[in-house]
Amino acid sequence: xxxxxxxLMAHLLRRAGFGATHIELEDYLQKGYEATVExxxxxxDSDHMPEDxxxxxxxxxxxxxxxxxxxxxWMYRMITSKSPLEEKIALFWHSLFATGYSKLNQARSLLNQxxxxxxxxxxRFDTLLLELSRDPAMIIWLDxxxxxxDAINENYGRELLELFSMGIGNYxxxxxxxxxxAFTGWTLGNVEYMAMRASKDSIWPYGRIAWHFxxxxxxxxxxxxxxxxxxxNFNGEDIIDIISKNDASxxxxxxxxxxxxxxxxxxxxxxxxxxxxxESYFESGYEIRSIIRTLFNxxxxxxxxARYARVKCPVEQVIGTIRLAGSYQKPDLGVNEVASxxxxxxxxxxxxxxxEGWHEGAEWIDSxxxxxxxxxxxNELRKTKESGVRSIIDRMSVQNGHAxxxxxxxxxxxxxxxxxxxxxxxxxxxxxxxxxxxxxxLRNTSPGDESERRVGELLSLIASSPEFQMA
Amino acid sequence: xxxxxxxxxxxxxxxxxTTRTATDFLVYDRTLGxxxxxxxxxxxxxxLAINKEGRIYGLNRSHEGDPRGVRICMFxxxxxxxxxxxxxxxxxxxxxxxxxxxIDREGLVYVSDEYTDRISIFDSEGNYLRKWGEHGDMPGxxxxxxxxxxxxxxxxxISDHRNNxxxxxxxxxxxxxxxGKEGEGDGEFNLPWGVTVSSSGDLYVVDWRNDRxxxxxxxxxxxxxxxxxGSDEGQLNRPASVAVDKSGHMYxxxxxxxxxxxxxxxxxFVMTLEGQATVSPWAQEFxxxxxxxxxxxxxxxxxxxxxxxxxxxxxxxxxxxxLFWAPISVKLDLEGKIYVTDRNRHxxxxxxxx
Numbered sequence: 168x169x170x171x172x173x174x175l176m177a178h179l180l181r182r183a184g185f186g187a188t189h190i191e192l193e194d195y196l197q198k199g200y201e202a203t204v205e206x207x208x209x210x211x212d213s214d215h216m217p218e219d220x221x222x223x224x225x226x227x228x229x230x231x232x233x234x235x236x237x238x239x240x241w242m243y244r245m246i247t248s249k250s251p252l253e254e255k256i257a258l259f260w261h262s263l264f265a266t267g268y269s270k271l272n273q274a275r276s277l278l279n280q281x282x283x284x285x286x287x288x289x290x291r292f293d294t295l296l297l298e299l300s301r302d303p304a305m306i307i308w309l310d311x312x313x314x315x316x317d318a319i320n321e322n323y324g325r326e327l328l329e330l331f332s333m334g335i336g337n338y339x340x341x342x343x344x345x346x347x348x349a350f351t352g353w354t355l356g357n358v359e360y361m362a363m364r365a366s367k368d369s370i371w372p373y374g375r376i377a378w379h380f381x382x383x384x385x386x387x388x389x390x391x392x393x394x395x396x397x398x399x400n401f402n403g404e405d406i407i408d409i410i411s412k413n414d415a416s417x418x419x420x421x422x423x424x425x426x427x428x429x430x431x432x433x434x435x436x437x438x439x440x441x442x443x444x445x446e447s448y449f450e451s452g453y454e455i456r457s458i459i460r461t462l463f464n465x466x467x468x469x470x471x472x473a474r475y476a477r478v479k480c481p482v483e484q485v486i487g488t489i490r491l492a493g494s495y496q497k498p499d500l501g502v503n504e505v506a507s508x509x510x511x512x513x514x515x516x517x518x519x520x521x522x523e524g525w526h527e528g529a530e531w532i533d534s535x536x537x538x539x540x541x542x543x544x545x546n547e548l549r550k551t552k553e554s555g556v557r558s559i560i561d562r563m564s565v566q567n568g569h570a571x572x573x574x575x576x577x578x579x580x581x582x583x584x585x586x587x588x589x590x591x592x593x594x595x596x597x598x599x600x601x602x603x604x605x606x607x608x609l610r611n612t613s614p615g616d617e618s619e620r621r622v623g624e625l626l627s628l629i630a631s632s633p634e635f636q637m638a
Numbered sequence: 639x640x641x642x643x644x645x646x647x648x649x650x651x652x653x654x655x656t657t658r659t660a661t662d663f664l665v666y667d668r669t670l671g672x673x674x675x676x677x678x679x680x681x682x683x684x685x686l687a688i689n690k691e692g693r694i695y696g697l698n699r700s701h702e703g704d705p706r707g708v709r710i711c712m713f714x715x716x717x718x719x720x721x722x723x724x725x726x727x728x729x730x731x732x733x734x735x736x737x738x739x740x741i742d743r744e745g746l747v748y749v750s751d752e753y754t755d756r757i758s759i760f761d762s763e764g765n766y767l768r769k770w771g772e773h774g775d776m777p778g779x780x781x782x783x784x785x786x787x788x789x790x791x792x793x794x795x796i797s798d799h800r801n802n803x804x805x806x807x808x809x810x811x812x813x814x815x816x817x818g819k820e821g822e823g824d825g826e827f828n829l830p831w832g833v834t835v836s837s838s839g840d841l842y843v844v845d846w847r848n849d850r851x852x853x854x855x856x857x858x859x860x861x862x863x864x865x866x867x868g869s870d871e872g873q874l875n876r877p878a879s880v881a882v883d884k885s886g887h888m889y890x891x892x893x894x895x896x897x898x899x900x901x902x903x904x905x906x907f908v909m910t911l912e913g914q915a916t917v918s919p920w921a922q923e924f925x926x927x928x929x930x931x932x933x934x935x936x937x938x939x940x941x942x943x944x945x946x947x948x949x950x951x952x953x954x955x956x957x958x959x960x961l962f963w964a965p966i967s968v969k970l971d972l973e974g975k976i977y978v979t980d981r982n983r984h985x986x987x988x989x990x991x992x
Binding site: 226227372 | 917
């Protein structure tokens, strides 16, 4: 396996996952690129920190009443999952179908929605939209509990078309009304009591009661509707069928997937890939997995154009760094704070700013967010006792039978941090920093020794580089 | 007048749900407590202890990172409230990850903390007295005190769970002895949790990740083991606590299955408790003060059956309020009544022998 293969695999794992450690990269390289893509698309190893362990120590993650506990629970899953694309696609749909705690006061239902994304996020788009329309958190978030046969509420119908499937310009105001009519009666069980508890943030008398979907046929408008040119006595399922077969939906889904997994900006070459992805959408029967496969196996994705062409979102930055450092592999006080770190950088899991989600790409980085990103990553990779950093130091210590020169240790560090590419200016600065104190001798060292501390410092500097902010 | 009507409605619900169990071995008695972040009530309760006078000390672990909630709430079977003590932190009298509570013959209250690895001691009114405990894996050091029980000599047994052993200490923290190591064999443990002492002096240990109960002599010699992994009758899934009555019957908080199971002295299955919570007096006070919420509650079907696709028992319990959800501790009072700490529902359900 050559350096080129390693760089390509590292690129794939930064996009399909949260980056890979040098040990993980070696395993993936043994498998080969296409086989790795397939294994990511069909996650069979759902190994992650067991829920029984989490619930024993983090009692708040057992009830999942508040968003910080739920966000921490998801963080554990992302940190320890052996199926990174399963979590990454859930993050993608959470960003697109952004549902927030602020109105719900029901974190558990939000996490149930995330689990629904895990289960359906790589499957058929129509199935996903149907599950989304039945999702209790979404129903409350976009007021479909107030969408009645005799008094429609257009909120969900409007966002379903504008933000979740087709995009503005592909439907009329009348289509929105007809869509809303079709979803009347789609609500929660015990909706009056549940909505009241949500609005009052009531935990009394015995904590939250989780929500479940409820259909009220007596509140459903069964009359004739005309939607996107088709007429019938449509219910919500019919509306989703019509949406899913529309070209605008194919373009919408392909474009958003391209921007999340390939590049923030779409150039002419990227546009050709998007069109191929749209073909996969229809050929596969709207299957997300097929669209992503087309992207990952495209020449564009494998080329240099797609490398480091996306700004890491805060969750990618936090999870990727923790996975490299090897921390939080066991329940630990402070995992709620890890979730908060992503919030400080601008992306609070389960608390998106609006239904439109987060403004992504270059907007992730302003001066305040950059300081948070750099500080967090630098602090994590300075932890020379954590298993991931130890693994890097151990590998360095057996590379050569002599003290490592500044050039050697910089190149080794970049390689062992998941094959990170940096520009010449960055590399020169890193080498110069090491050179100030001379070669690094890692023979017979232990955590806390000066030479190991210097490695931690170098890893921290790499984490502070502009290149480390990119995926 | 409206308040009175709602109270009567809710009380009528209480009556309807107080049913006898199929075997008539135990009957549901009552529910104690209400969710509350401060003072009277519970916030992720993990254990309780009852003194000779019938005062109950309910230990609340609380939401991580929330300065409120961590406390010991003092109350009794009749829902009289006597105050609260303790708070979050690492100073004297504070807790980070509180796990268990026990009372010695003098009535002093011991609280374990699996984060700081120490035991804090209070008088019966909650005044802080002292602490002991040191982190480590050497004899006498502790790594994760998960549960405590006093033996018949008033020595303190501690489930030292990350060291996979049971350690015995004098009340002032002097190491006496220990037994157990990591494993699946007889006398071996995988993250043990609850520990209790029967009237005969035998020790019962909940072997959490081996899904079984092990029984030992007072000297730590293995005697027998009960149950296996699973969710059928007589099987356990991540049990947390065991209590043993005078006749030798075992009451096991089968937390992963969200139920309490009762076994005869030889380990034979007797019955399962699923939880039958009703509106406690403290909960009733809340509903009386919130008539619109109480009215909406009454109009709801809180026993609604769920589509099975949404998950197993854990998911089900999050939806159905009267059932146990993460029953974490089982304790007996002097009359043999059974107190189940229902962690995720912030309450205690009480059962009694027929």
